[in-house]
Amino acid sequence: MIAPTPITLTVNGETVAAQVEPRIHLTDFLRENLGLTGTHIGCEHGVCGACTVRLDGEIVRGCLVLAVQADGKSVETIEGLSDSGALDELQAAFRDRNALQCGYCTPAMLLTAHELLARNPTPDRATIREHLSGNYCRCTGYQAIIDAVEIAARARAGAKS
Amino acid sequence: MKAAAFNYARAASVDEAVQMLVRGGGGAKLLAGGQSLLPALNLRLMSLDLLVDITGIAALRGIRVEGGTLKIGAMTRHADLLTSPEIAAHAPLLAKAIAHVAHPAIRNRGTIGGNLAHADPASELPACMLALGATLVIQGPSGQRRVQAADFFLGLYQTALAPDEILIAIELPALASGERAFFHEYARRMGDYAIVGLAAQGKPAGDRIDALRLVYFGVGERAGSCPAAARILQQRHSPAILAEAQAALAADLQPQNDHQASAAMRLHLARTLLARCVNELLGRAEASA
Structure with a gap:
């Protein structure tokens, strides 16, 4: 029997202390221990991207980071980012463009697109496609998602000018 | 899973x-970025007794230029390499390659470091190390040793690392005047994962390419150098010379059949890449392959 390891981290701005088995990955910890089920699990080997979360401000695969590795770090999930309003333009554009059907990939798509727009406020379609290349969507065929990110980028640029 | x-x-x-690796015997393994190791653990393709997390060792991170050598800490992340001005200036081959990594x-x-220690034959970085003539710095219980890239990659997921050794740094000769990367x-x-890829560096001299290193990946059980084709391309460029070099790839490479492509398709794509490479290094408009 392997003893749980104590960890303390920040999740969506709140301090969380827990005991976790080393083998538990961050997404399972968020979902099972904290009830934050907006982060989804698809393949659990780094291919589908559905488990994307932010770790110290950068997107990562939640299934490829151990919960014990998040000790002392800051984690943000779709719940926190959505509540903060950081995703408002993207969420509105996804709704307007029908950029989701089942919604399974959507939280991760939003986090990934959000990172892109933070780095590059006016990406072209090829850049959007490339940045989202690690996120699978089995419903939309991607075109509407690319449209939505492009529209959100324009909405943000317009709001600033 | x-x-x-x-x-x-x-x-x-x-x-x-x-020390942890020594105490752990064969049952201990290093955790670097974990982007290949954790999938293998999640899929239960492997199991281990102890995971030794080295991500907190600050001394293993960073990029610096000393004299004509680029020194990269093994725990430097792909994202850091991609945005590094030092890598862009002194190892443009690596800068180009990183954009294709996952x-x-x-x-x-x-x-x-995690990527190189994993030695995936379809990965871009081992091929870059061979093309750039990298030196890998390794630390173990009896001290440090240095291994040339050509002696480091032994086969499918096999390297010269012993179970109690750590790859700590990579040293690359900085791009020399007149050298170009493809x-x-x-x-x-x-x-x-690439079906076929080519990392190459050489010194175009008029119609010839001197000191050319051609390394394919995704073809065979490890990144493969093509000395025969590179030798042919030291002659003055002509369609006949290019065709001769393309033909020589059959001797240099051992393409495999798998779900992505047949061996014949891989060899065809390798020849197409060679034509693109030669045209780009010589600054010519893309000719038909």
Whole structure:
């Protein structure tokens, strides 16, 4: 029997202390221990991207980071980012463009697109496609998602000018 | 799937990590970026007694230029390499290659040392190390040793690393005056494993390319140098010379059949890449392959 390891981290701005088995990955910890089920699990080997979360401000695969590795770090999930309003333009554009059907990939798509727009406020379609290349969507065929990110980028640029 | 149980320890220094590996015998393994190791654990393709986390060792991170040598800490992440002005200036081959390594979220975690120690034959970076003539710095219980890239990659996921050794740094000769780099790969989707890729560097001199190193990846059980084709391309460029070099790839490479492509298709794509490479290095308009 392997003893749980104590960890303390920040999740969506709140301090969380827990005991976790080393083998538990961050997404399972968020979902099972904290009830934050907006982060989804698809393949659990780094291919589908559905488990994307932010770790110290950068997107990562939640299934490829151990919960014990998040000790002392800051984690943000779709719940926190959505509540903060950081995703408002993207969420509105996804709704307007029908950029989701089942919604399974959507939280991760939003986090990934959000990172892109933070780095590059006016990406072209090829850049959007490339940045989202690690996120699978089995419903939309991607075109509407690319449209939505492009529209959100324009909405943000317009709001600033 | 979920990983089987294992113990976990954080090493504060390379010395401590080596001691943990020695004590762990064959059952201990290093955790670098974890972007290949954690999938293998989650899929239960492997199991281990102890995971030694070296991500907190600050001395293993960073990029610096000393004299004509670029020194890269093994725990430097792909995302750091991609945005490094030093890499762009002194190792443009690596800068071009990194853009093809997986996806942004994986590049935020994955490390160059972890990638090289994993020795995936479809990965871009081992091929770059061979093309650049890298030296790999390794630390173990009896001290440090230095291994040339050509002696490091032994086969499918096999390297010269012993179970109690750690790859701590990579040293690359900085791009010399007149040298040019070429990198391209064919993959089903940006970031996917390459069906065939080519990392090359050489010194164009009029119609010839001197000191050319051609290294293919995704072909065979490890990144493969093509000395025969490179020798032919030292002659003055002509369609006949290019065709001769393309033909010589059959002797240099051992392409495999798999679900992505047949061996014949891989060889065809390798020849197409060679034509692109020669045209780009010689500054010519793309001719038909």
